[in-house]
Amino acid sequence: MEPTITTYEYSYITQQVNNLVSAYLSVNDVKMRGVVRATTLERIVPLLPVDDPLAQTFVHGLQPDRLTREAAAKLIGMIEPLVIPFPQLTTKQLSKLFRKVKKLKQPEWGSLNLHQLTYLGWNDGGNQKKYLVAPYEGRLIGIQGQFNPETIKGLCAICHTIGNVSLFVSTTKTSGLGTYTRNGNYICRDSAQCNRQLTEPQALTDFLTVVRPKR
Missing domain, CATH: 1.20.1280.250 (Monooxygenase)
Structure with missing residues (x-):
């Protein structure tokens, strides 16, 4: 089946x-x-x-x-x-989702359980960035943002669970030529743990609606 x-x-x-x-x-x-x-x-x-x-x-x-x-x-x-697993994307597929990133750090696929991932998230500690790949309106989208190295106890904007979170700041284009908005949200430091705590998709969708790149 x-x-x-x-x-x-x-x-x-x-x-x-x-x-x-x-x-x-x-x-x-x-x-x-x-x-x-x-x-x-x-x-x-x-x-x-x-x-x-x-x-x-x-x-x-x-x-x-x-x-x-x-x-x-x-x-x-x-x-x-x-369980429907999250797709294991190729390097080329990931690069297409993050076209503006010249040297994209790849996720450690070997340590991930794809049957437990509603979204894919991994940290690039060297550059203090976090990358997310998640389903949105029937397709996968890529989100990148600055990820503060400081960890606090707080509510994650994705899984709505109290845990170890850090500030994720994304920059999105708004109406008007050259106008950008910075959006800050506290999300789980450990995306695998966040996925295990994610029991309904609406919070993730709401988060993506705010931080996704606008065309």
Whole structure:
């Protein structure tokens, strides 16, 4: 079967299963654990492909009254083949997205799990820059910006989660010849972690609408 689960849905499923495990560890009442389990299944089953054997095994594995974190991690990994991966772009494809960058630092593809990426982001610490490739209006776009080396605890503009964030400043062209606007947003220092926390696409779309290059 072709993958049907989006990466942000996969993150949401992962979040729900981890919450279920936390409930199992903290709630002693059997009936209450049953309620939490039923609520979890109600939230994630609609996101899974109907009649797929992997999905069925995954759901069955959530049925026991107790679930360890190790067992949960194995279950979550089981459905990874059902997730639509982020495309692995060639050097040429990336260069086309960042035409004005003469020496584009490439992302470390070997360290990335494409099944967990709603967007691609990597840091160029030497030049204090960050590069983002993300889907926007049916196509991939490239965003670059200055990335402050200072890290603080704050709210990420992309995943809307409190964590280690840095100031990302992009420059976009506005109406009028030669008129530019600088946009500053705090986003996760670690884009892989940000992706794992990204459970719905609207915040990313809103962020891209502000920082994307204007033609």
